[in-house]
Amino acid sequence: MTHSFNPPVRVLMGPGPSDVHPRILEAMSRPTIGHLDPEFIRMMDEVKTMLQYAFQTNNVLTMPVSAPGSAGMETCFVNLVEPGDEVIVCRNGVFGSRMLENVTRSGGKAIMVDDAWGKAIAPQKLEDALKANPNAKIVAFVHAETSTGALSDAKTLCEIAHQHNCLTIVDSVTSLGGVELRVDDWGIDAIYSGTQKCLSCTPGLSPVSFSEAALETIKSRKTPVQSWFLDLNLVMGYWGENAKRSYHHTAPVNALYALHEALVMLQDEGLENAWQRHARHHQALRAGLEAMGICFIVDEADRLPQLNAVAIPDGVDDAAVRARLLREFGLEIGAGLGEMAGKIWRIGLMGAACSQRNVILCLSALETVLGISGGIAAAAEQYKP
């Protein structure tokens, strides 16, 4: 016989999920109501409005996809790419490759613009690619590469894309709520994110937003969207403006309660305050790690505060250290992904996990397990008033 599952209590400082605030967990456990209930539909409207705030957009089609971030990515590509379309994909980590997969499987032709892992995307390379490929219809890139901790200049990349009459698809899975992100000001046409990073919500939903230009492109497609589940022409009947809220699929009711609560908390803190909090604790963690001789793999100007990618010190057993952190401290940090596996750790400071308490815990645990000191003192210095 199988018994109820009682998870251990962890501190989640990996690449996500991040620590979920008890308020959000509690909201998730409120009584389930129907996905067509008038009260539920009122809550959906609030979720949309608060997502518009989080994304800094007035886009009417701003909503959570009923599945994880990977499905949010697929929503953007299958709706915007038609067979034969040329899509420029800037790649500087794992998720650029996943974009390539999405373009290909949608029947599009991907033109890859590669930068080294750990580097920001070079605007000049995008400019060159656009000049060399005048028929390109879309430019796609990752704002905050979760596999490397590098932040790219989304504003500049979008400007260049628009100068060449391209739509933009932006991955903000790790950036939303953690660093500056302005969908309307920067001219992002399609964007997807996840709930389990800087929103500190449970994993499972993918907030997305589409500009008027993106919607026009979707509405004037020559071919049907290959996915029924992700076809925005259909989903809009449930989530769209002035929609009849007609049944498309059964919404994940309780997961949406959780997202609603996470967004209330973001609104209460204030978006810019949240960005500043991520920056502040990153500076303290950084000071501590560097004092311990642990080096960042991303240039200072391009570092994500919420995802600290550092080189594993020479001679240190990656898996053994992470296992001890988990066993002795209940602390999860992230392993490397793809070509970074075994070479780096990814230390998250996302959402509710981004706190002074966690910075000190993480440094203390690393000092103990690695047998190096000096980290806590250096971080404490940063917190002095």
Place this chain on the structure above:
Amino acid sequence: MTHSFNPPVRVLMGPGPSDVHPRILEAMSRPTIGHLDPEFIRMMDEVKTMLQYAFQTNNVLTMPVSAPGSAGMETCFVNLVEPGDEVIVCRNGVFGSRMLENVTRSGGKAIMVDDAWGKAIAPQKLEDALKANPNAKIVAFVHAETSTGALSDAKTLCEIAHQHNCLTIVDSVTSLGGVELRVDDWGIDAIYSGTQKCLSCTPGLSPVSFSEAALETIKSRKTPVQSWFLDLNLVMGYWGENAKRSYHHTAPVNALYALHEALVMLQDEGLENAWQRHARHHQALRAGLEAMGICFIVDEADRLPQLNAVAIPDGVDDAAVRARLLREFGLEIGAGLGEMAGKIWRIGLMGAACSQRNVILCLSALETVLGISGGIAAAAEQYKP
């Protein structure tokens, strides 16, 4: 400013979601851990084993898709159908049409076998279609049509399909846990369900299972699966037997806690006991409704106990009655869907919502709102020892 959302407490007797047991809601609110945490991976194994029990299968690839039932349906079609494949779709309600959409969008050629809404699928029609289409590769049908409350004979339909060397795709969204369903004994090759019906879990996940023959078909595809998110060749790296549990997408951790708890409860009750419970309360509800002069639209032999589709009495205002039930009794029953809209109500008795208390509440509420008596007494008669 938007405030926290406090849902009203409803009794969910529509077509799903059904009432979620407090144990399941509480499980969902346990602390989030990482999707690669060793403890989480142990829990995933338990979920798989308990889903095998619920589906009555030894299929190695038995797992929950990280999205609602509609995505489970799409998982079956996009993985098994290749461009040009002929797929026979038996249609006797809304969800047969959705299967047609899935076949077409996967590049397949759908051959429709239609039965009237509210009728079970006629095996002879399937037999005739298979004889007329010797190149058909797959037969797809809905076991329990959520739009009409009709149950089809999945065992016989699968036998016929296999006699013609076809794979079978079966929709068990509403049947799993509510009526007899035996994946291995009946020879079902691909099946999908939902968590929010007779498992009484929160909506958002889709349990699926695939036979060895289905897996072979997927592994030997000539073309890539068009969906990256739903490509089982990739998903198996995380959920498959002896898989490395390598990252594919971030699993919806807390939703899986809830499903785990729902399956522990099913295991504790016993699958056949759950089937019998659904049948018993259906008989009482039926006696009550018929005593009130309310008629079922499905022939007695084909009725789903967990979804009672009844004709709206003449002269009764559909929307006004449902609104009063919701407002005065906190009771949700389902409207008609598709061509049944405005003609029928769908009264669910699913999972935790399938109880004597709810049967009596529903009849009492309907007696009050419709001004008809006799229902409660007739149901009480059924409950006499």
